[in-house]
Amino acid sequence: xxVKSGRVDLSHGAGGRASAQLIDEIFRxxxxxxxxxxxxxxxxxxxxxxxxxxxxxxxxxxxxxPLFFPGGDIGSLAVHGTINDVAVGGAVPLHLAVSFxxxxxxxxxxxxxxADSMGRASREAGVPIVTGDTKVVERGKADGVFITTTGxxxxxxxxxxxxxxxxxGDVVLLSGSIGDHGVAIMASRENLxxxxxIVSDSAALHRLTAAMVAAGGTGLKLxxxxxxxxxxxxxNEIATQSRVGIxxxxxxxxxxxxxxxxxxxxxxxxxxxxxxxKLVAVVEAGAAEAVLAAxxxxxxxxxxxxxxxxxxxxxxxxxxxxxxxxxxxxxxLTGEQLPRIC
Amino acid sequence: xxVKSGRVDLSHGAGGRASAQLIDEIFRxxxxxxxxxxxxxxxxxxxxxxxxxxxxxxxxxxxxxPLFFPGGDIGSLAVHGTINDVAVGGAVPLHLAVSFxxxxxxxxxxxxxxADSMGRASREAGVPIVTGDTKVVERGKADGVFITTTGxxxxxxxxxxxxxxxxxGDVVLLSGSIGDHGVAIMASRENLxxxxxIVSDSAALHRLTAAMVAAGGTGLKLxxxxxxxxxxxxxNEIATQSRVGIxxxxxxxxxxxxxxxxxxxxxxxxxxxxxxxKLVAVVEAGAAEAVLAAxxxxxxxxxxxxxxxxxxxxxxxxxxxxxxxxxxxxxxLTGEQLPRIC
Numbered sequence: 001x002x003v004k005s006g007r008v009d010l011s012h013g014a015g016g017r018a019s020a021q022l023i024d025e026i027f028r029x030x031x032x033x034x035x036x037x038x039x040x041x042x043x044x045x046x047x048x049x050x051x052x053x054x055x056x057x058x059x060x061x062x063x064x065x066p067l068f069f070p071g072g073d074i075g076s077l078a079v080h081g082t083i084n085d086v087a088v089g090g091a092v093p094l095h096l097a098v099s100f101x102x103x104x105x106x107x108x109x110x111x112x113x114x115a116d117s118m119g120r121a122s123r124e125a126g127v128p129i130v131t132g133d134t135k136v137v138e139r140g141k142a143d144g145v146f147i148t149t150t151g152x153x154x155x156x157x158x159x160x161x162x163x164x165x166x167x168x169g170d171v172v173l174l175s176g177s178i179g180d181h182g183v184a185i186m187a188s189r190e191n192l193x194x195x196x197x198i199v200s201d202s203a204a205l206h207r208l209t210a211a212m213v214a215a216g217g218t219g220l221k222l223x224x225x226x227x228x229x230x231x232x233x234x235x236n237e238i239a240t241q242s243r244v245g246i247x248x249x250x251x252x253x254x255x256x257x258x259x260x261x262x263x264x265x266x267x268x269x270x271x272x273x274x275x276x277x278k279l280v281a282v283v284e285a286g287a288a289e290a291v292l293a294a295x296x297x298x299x300x301x302x303x304x305x306x307x308x309x310x311x312x313x314x315x316x317x318x319x320x321x322x323x324x325x326x327x328x329x330x331x332x333l334t335g336e337q338l339p340r341i342c
Numbered sequence: 343x344x345v346k347s348g349r350v351d352l353s354h355g356a357g358g359r360a361s362a363q364l365i366d367e368i369f370r371x372x373x374x375x376x377x378x379x380x381x382x383x384x385x386x387x388x389x390x391x392x393x394x395x396x397x398x399x400x401x402x403x404x405x406x407x408p409l410f411f412p413g414g415d416i417g418s419l420a421v422h423g424t425i426n427d428v429a430v431g432g433a434v435p436l437h438l439a440v441s442f443x444x445x446x447x448x449x450x451x452x453x454x455x456x457a458d459s460m461g462r463a464s465r466e467a468g469v470p471i472v473t474g475d476t477k478v479v480e481r482g483k484a485d486g487v488f489i490t491t492t493g494x495x496x497x498x499x500x501x502x503x504x505x506x507x508x509x510x511g512d513v514v515l516l517s518g519s520i521g522d523h524g525v526a527i528m529a530s531r532e533n534l535x536x537x538x539x540i541v542s543d544s545a546a547l548h549r550l551t552a553a554m555v556a557a558g559g560t561g562l563k564l565x566x567x568x569x570x571x572x573x574x575x576x577x578n579e580i581a582t583q584s585r586v587g588i589x590x591x592x593x594x595x596x597x598x599x600x601x602x603x604x605x606x607x608x609x610x611x612x613x614x615x616x617x618x619x620k621l622v623a624v625v626e627a628g629a630a631e632a633v634l635a636a637x638x639x640x641x642x643x644x645x646x647x648x649x650x651x652x653x654x655x656x657x658x659x660x661x662x663x664x665x666x667x668x669x670x671x672x673x674x675l676t677g678e679q680l681p682r683i684c
Contacts, residue, residue, distance in 0.1 A: 099401045
């Protein structure tokens with residue numbers, strides 16, 4: 001990365017390798033502290049004045065286009081996305097903070113629709129938005145509305161999930177079908193000219209994660225939600241962070257036929273397509289059955305499956321056994337295929 | 343406000359009446375909860391699992407232009423601004439979360455400069471940035487970089503500050519000169535064609551506020567940082583929230599001669615101009631001297647003064663006794679004089 005004379009491009013925000021590089025070479029260095037260095041999507045920390053207390057904090061900017069899409073809108077997405085970042089850290093989400101950057105000329109009615117949707121999503125989740133900020137910029141200096149949500153949550157004693165805890169022999173679980181969100185968004189962009197009945201899977205996963213934490217105990221190593229960059233990026237993040245390989249089976253992956261069809265049309269790999277209501281978990285083999293049962297008992301984990309296992313691999317490769325019996329490397333997305341998907 | 347067919351304009355983000363209206367009619371309603379209804383710049387809440395523990399959470403979007411200005415940049419400003427929102431709630435700031443929305447084509451070197459500045463500001467303050475998110479949008483869909491910072495902090499037992507606690511007879515304190523930040527920003531915008539030696543007062547006020555909390559005890563009613571909308575907006579917020587009047591003395595206001603000159607040139611009232619390193623406090627008369635002494639002992643409160651008092655007034659007016667012995671109403675800013683000042 002040419003920090004001196006290079007420029008930011010869309011791939012730096014795509015959640016793939018370039019994003020990781022940007023964070024490593026610019027932000028991690030500049031902010032330098034042990035919490036950020038955990039490398040998770042949320043930070044866990046002790047709470048002074050309350051000995052033994054632990055909390056989680058996570059933040060997410062949302063720049064999705066279009067603002068309204070089948071299965072949700074930027075408001076509900078912003079609530080779900082941040083709740084999920086807190087929840088996959090193993091925490092019970094407590095509160096959200098929200099900031100809006102709004103373009104001059106944006107219809108008040110649309111803003112209200114978005115705010116109402118956020119309120120609804122937060123009430124349904126039981127996670128209130130407790131503070132906020134709004135800025136307006138001149139016409140042409142933003143695109144409708146951008147929303148940043150920040151969440152905090154509490155960790156029960158003993159719960160310590162982290163992306164670096166996967167070990168060879170662990171089982172990789174997936175909570176349901178992949179690619180729904182990304183395909184729904186692409187289909188709602190008029191210029192792509194295709195139609196589908198697929199709706200975004202945007203949902204708050206904290207009840208599912210609570211059940212998994214309870215069922216898995218210390219056998220639950222980590223959870224992650226495969227958003228930008230899709231399942232491929234998430235598995236590569238885990239493999240890199242834990243210095244292990246991961247092998248998954250193509251046959252095991254739940255992918256809706258319409259998602260497969262849309263991806264073929266668009267030249268996309270469903271493994272790279274974003275999800276907003278799914279999670280990946282790595283569990284000790286001995287705990288896999290109990291966690292899987294707990295997932296299937298939750299409406300958002302009904303189709304949960306084991307998709308593979310953690311293996312030894314110094315190169316931290318993610319491999320997939322294809323339906324035809326062959327194998328291929330599941331790489332990070334290079335460049336940006338799906339800008340502004342969340 | 344015409345929610346159905348009206349549009350957002352710059353005044354909705356200006357921190358004045360239109361902003362308050364937008365929050366009242368759109369966000370407060372949609373998010374509806376007791377924490378948001380406190381109406382402060384931060385939310386204070388109990389922490390479950392740790393009985394008796396209290397924390398504060400605050401968030402701020404930063405869209406300032408230019409990104410680099412005399413006395414700081416968007417990065418240091420984003421750190422100071424959110425620390426201050428936590429600090430004026432009476433809390434000790436603990437952690438920050440940050441989200442970036444970056445325009446495609448933005449120079450990496452500038453991004454690094456901003457990130458470095460954030461890291462420096464956060465280290466100097468002792469408040470680490472523990473998690474973050476970055477999104478990139480297409481060229482022309484944002485303006486360089488927008489930054490949202492969210493902070494959490496802990497409240498010592500017994501500290502309960504709120505904008506609704508001002509009572510007739512209380513004294514209004516101001517930590518130093520007003521208008522510096524706004525004038526520095528205006529001067530750095532090339533199209534305005536004037537020069538000044540004024541630099542932004544951007545600074546983290548949490549050490550000052552800690553000293554004030556210690557000195558004031560229960561006599562310290564509330565603190566507020568007069569950012570967007572300036573001192574006028576802050577005093578009006580307090581008067582409205584507490585259902586009281588406030589009377590200040592023009593002669594008591596510390597304003598630098600160059601700020602006065604710049605405001606005359608630009609047709610601005612210094613009372614409406616933003617500050618980023620100042621605070622207003624309302625204290626019981628009996629505690630005023632002790633709090634003022636504590637303020638003056640801190641480098642950022644050296645020029646602290648009492649500027650007025652809280653009075654009874656059903657209309658919640660803010661009045662100013664002018665230097666000539668007359669009086670005038672200090673109103674909220676109508677419209678937007680200084681877009682993107684923070």
